[in-house]
Amino acid sequence: MATRKKASQEVAPEKTAPGKKAAPAKAGARKGAVRKSAGKKKPGKSGATPARARAAAAKSGRQRKSAPVAAAGQPRRAEVLRETSETRIKVALAIDEPGYSISTGVPFLDHMLEALSRHSGIGLNVDAIGDTHVDDHHTVEDVGLAIGEALRRALGDKAGIARFGHFETPLDEALVAVTVDLSGRPYLVYNLSLKPQRIGSFDVGLVEDFMQALMTAAGMNLHINVRYGRNPHHIIEATFKSLAKSLAMACARDSRMVGIPSTKGSLAG
Ligand SMILES: [Mn+2]
Numbered sequence: 001m002a003t004r005k006k007a008s009q010e011v012a013p014e015k016t017a018p019g020k021k022a023a024p025a026k027a028g029a030r031k032g033a034v035r036k037s038a039g040k041k042k043p044g045k046s047g048a049t050p051a052r053a054r055a056a057a058a059k060s061g062r063q064r065k066s067a068p069v070a071a072a073g074q075p076r077r078a079e080v081l082r083e084t085s086e087t088r089i090k091v092a093l094a095i096d097e098p099g100y101s102i103s104t105g106v107p108f109l110d111h112m113l114e115a116l117s118r119h120s121g122i123g124l125n126v127d128a129i130g131d132t133h134v135d136d137h138h139t140v141e142d143v144g145l146a147i148g149e150a151l152r153r154a155l156g157d158k159a160g161i162a163r164f165g166h167f168e169t170p171l172d173e174a175l176v177a178v179t180v181d182l183s184g185r186p187y188l189v190y191n192l193s194l195k196p197q198r199i200g201s202f203d204v205g206l207v208e209d210f211m212q213a214l215m216t217a218a219g220m221n222l223h224i225n226v227r228y229g230r231n232p233h234h235i236i237e238a239t240f241k242s243l244a245k246s247l248a249m250a251c252a253r254d255s256r257m258v259g260i261p262s263t264k265g266s267l268a269g
Pocket of ligand 1: 111233237
């Protein structure tokens with residue numbers, strides 16, 4: 001699956017951030033498609049300040065000397081540009097700055113990513129051009145990889161975060177549970193058995209490819225369990241909403257969580 005040759009690079013993070021309600025980029029107007037945030041607030045500074053947290057940790061001797069400097073207090077943002085012969089994907093992600101602008105060329109994926117950003121409060125700009133004339137597979141998978149990589153970079157060393165998240169979202173007759181651990185160890189449990197079918201032009205099997213790519217690049221343990229449901233659109237949408245809420249929980253800063261939330265002292269994977 002992720003064996004195709006990829007090229008990706010980090011883009012300077014301070015230039016852009018997800019813009020609130022920015023108009024989706026038009027195909028053919030790719031230059032400068034990642035917008036500047038207009039008057040965005042800096043991420044909240046609730047809870048322990050990084051300096052105080054670090055001082056407390058140092059005092060108690062719990063923080064290892066080799067532990068990377070906590071990212072707390074710094075804007076949790078990252079940008080990823082991923083270019084291959086199949087796709088060109090630009091992602092700007094800002095954990096604490098809600099707002100989205102999504103244009104992937106795959107309408108159902110746009111709908112799901114909008115839900116992901118809207119319900120997580122994680123700012124997300126995605127601008128993708130892919131070989132959708134072949135099919136949607138490369139684009140869906142590579143968008144998952146780029147978002148996952150942006151999330152991993154934005155989280156930094158994960159000091160002071162909750163790390164775990166779980167949520168069950170209903171959508172009419174469907175109920176879907178998603179559980180995440182931002183452990184640095186990619187592992188997917190995917191209990192979402194939909195018979196092969198399409199929603200509009202979207203092949204529902206691609207949801208698994210997206211989740212596989214996302215959790216691999218983000219370095220997370222991701223469990224998806226459909227409790228029940230009939231309508232595939234409802235089931236998939238409830239999955240993305242549960243993922244959103246779970247990620248919001250896992251990324252949230254917990255003022256009682258001093259340093260990196262691991263007895264091992266690292267969540268680097
Ligand atoms: Mn919908």
